[in-house]
Amino acid sequence: MGRLDNFKANVRRAYEASRASARAKREQEDRERREADQPLPEPAAPELQHHSTASRDDVDVPYGLRIGAAWAWRIIVLGFMLVYLLQFLGKISIVIVPVLIAMLLAALLAPAVRWLNHIRVHRSLATAIVVLVGLAAVAGTLTMVINQFVNGLPDLTKNAAEGVQQIQTWLKNGPLHLTDAQMGSAIDSVTKSITTNKEALTTGAITTATTVFEVLSGLFLVIFTLFFFLRDGRVIWRFLLRLVPGQAREPLDRAGVAAWASLGAYVRATVLVAFIDALGIGIALAALRVPFALPLAALVFLGAFIPIVGATLSGAVAVLVALVTNGPLTALLVLAAVIAIQQIEGHLLQPLIMGRAVAIHPLAVILGIAAGVVLAGIVGALIAVPLIAVLNTAIRQLAGRPQPEPDSVIVKAPPASAV
16 A cells, blocks of 8 residues: 555656646747737937037037037136136235245255254254344345445446446447437437326335335245244144145155255255356456446346346346446456356356256246246246246156255256357
């Protein structure tokens, strides 16, 4: 009985399995028949939108025009922002300019503070000593220059009158052969121009008090800012770094340190080159007995801080003074001395003293000086090239380009051939 029951159970399971298989096959055939009777779906329309378009309305606009328009409105927005930024900086220029001058002086004097701090002088005391010594040096130099100018003013007036007479004689008897009527017409036009601008000149005299106040306040701000730049410069820089996102702090820190090192090297090298230029031209003026040798040497020293342009203008002033005081021969000798010193500066001093840590093309120098004059006058011309050098170093550092050692900086300038 046990075997018979097992046999029956196996037959029943096989029967049920065959019925389930037949039922599944029949359901599959019915489903395929129903799907065959339904109409095929319509194919989807091809997508006409390009990956560079924001909507299908832009499909009919050429690709180049879309890219140009995208650039154009962004440039317009940036242009408006730049205009308003420059207007804002112009309104607070009485603060911005002293801070920039203090930054240049801090880059120049920072090694002296570090040296005093290294020999165990407290940082605040070391900063105060450096600032006071610098002020004393500037005050002493200005006193010497002003005293020589005041003492030589009577002789300059006399020699200038004689020089103008000689120039008039040369204009009449020289190759130009100007008549008295022509020279009188030129003098009358100059006199008329002065008379026409009398109101403007008077207004300038009236605002002298305001200008003096601005100069004094700017001088105080320079000294005050210089002290804290020298004492707490690194602390101030770390505070500014905390204002940027965390992932940008380390690259900005490297770029800032490299830019500051280049700025210090540039300022120190420029001071040394300016001193050598002023010393050479001053010795030449003194040897030729040209009046105001010391003030003119000081002018050459200041002019050397404006590359290419400053040396030419200061040399031209020295030649003009020699012309009206000592005559054409002395003026030619001064011109030769100025050209020789400029050649030595362009071919020897800059490559030897300044090195090649940051090379700035002369076109960038000229454009930077022009923009600085337009935005901030003489002060803008003084700070334009150092600012370009700093930005050049910082951008190259951020871009990851290899940097030479920041022990020196060069502003490549074409050799001067004339004043």
